[in-house]
Amino acid sequence: MAFGQPRIEYKTNAQMRSMHEAGLVLSRALDAAVAAAAPGRTTKDLDAVFAAVLKDAGATSNFLGYHGFPATICTSVNEEVVHGIPGGRVLQDGDILSIDGGAILNGWHSDSARTVIVGTVDPEDQRLSDVTEAAMWHGIAALATGKFIGDIGNAVDDYVTSVPGKALGILEDYVGHGIGSEMHMAPDVPNYRTNHRGPKIRPGLCLAIEPMLVRGGIETAVLEDDWTVVTTDGKRSCQWEHSVAVHDKGIWVLSAPDGGAAKLAPLGVVPVPIP
Template sequence: MAPFARPGIEYKTREQMTRMAEAGRVTSAALDAAVAAAGIGVSTGEIDAAAAAVIRAAGATSNFLGYHGYPATLCISVNQQVVHGIPGEHRLAGGDLVSIDGGAIVDGWHGDSARTLVVGAADPADVELSRVTEEALWAGVAAFATATRVGDIGAAIDDRVTDLAGERFGILEDYVGHGIGTAMHQPPDVLNYRARDRGAKVRPGMCLAIEPMLVAGGLETTVLEDGWTVVTVDGARAAHWEHSVARHEDGIWVLTASDGGAARLAAYGVTPVAP
């Protein structure tokens, strides 16, 4: 996504966050179905169809399908594809590193989440890339619980990547997280790295999609001729993890996690509180 200007942050009531949690629940279920469908010989289009069926059965709609003309329910990015890969006839092979990104709209409220998995026999380097990306995500989510500025989230992500991987993996700077609510992409930007500008002030009612993207090589990317698929220029593999998270007066709640993030946040001393 392209960066947003800082003005225009949408703050939600707790009742509105509860409605967003339903969009998050459908989003999580759709990604569950997509991950379950992924396998050797399965096409990315078939994975997309599995998620679409879950969203449709819930009476929800996809917030990706038709977004600026995007033609699918999910973004499915394979190997050197970082983000925004278009599902289609491509069939997965053993060892593929696959990032699946999707969202749902329920009663006008949006959810957005992403996961990375390895199909079949995994290269340990790919497993580690995905693991570090996911851990960095949870470090950022935990930081949101006490952050005074949105930039505190990016600093926590940056520090966690360094702690776990040193300089082995790079954090993409051109693609960042965002606010979420009555639209999928809203202000403020949520950087995945430490920056001099600490960003917008965190206030109760803020809902953010936090989504680090890491690469195993150089940071330079390009967009393919389809106008969507972002790939690493050097062909290095990439991983992408994302959750939508709400902050209210009593804490945070991970809207796209079935337990609100409790299991993963425990390691950070954070107990999520439902809105």
């Protein structure tokens, strides 16, 4: 008998449908925050836009107050990888911005992140964002076809390392996670190839899959605010994330209005609505 392994929470179909409702609210809030991202706006402005959508939908933020976090979203700019705190920082033309947010509706959580380039687009930043997003979808596709959690990280790693051109780094300090009645739950979901296959993929499993890529080295540090994670070489970074459910008929991307159909089709995966 194994000891010390965190218990995985497996959801019923009804619970996963509730998580999808939370995911739809979250998707609308991220739509609004991304649309508001423009030169001259502050990261606090985006936080207010996001929070207003949650309030109108009767949802609450699972970020606000989490271990003392003071905002409803994380806004990570340029060399900031994750957990940036919204505030008075004014967005500049050419910034690459990752917006990570979550929503709770009727006790069930969703978690998702997107990256947007503000104003003038640097082709290398666009490549970084495109590869990170595609890596996420390859990981999600592996959840549909694989047998173990480790298959997700293998798929992300294999895709990123296969992309032509200058190599991008896959962050190893932070990983994806289980999600459900809490935001962060077992199991961990690495975004890179490891020697551990991890738990078996089975119906009722819900995961937040969130690769984080960098244009330079993968070493990171935490700033004095005890939240903001930055690349130590100052190179730019990117994050994309979706919450995904496994049920007995297939998978469904909980934080995408179409369940992930459009992005998964080129990968040969057809998501199935939760029965």
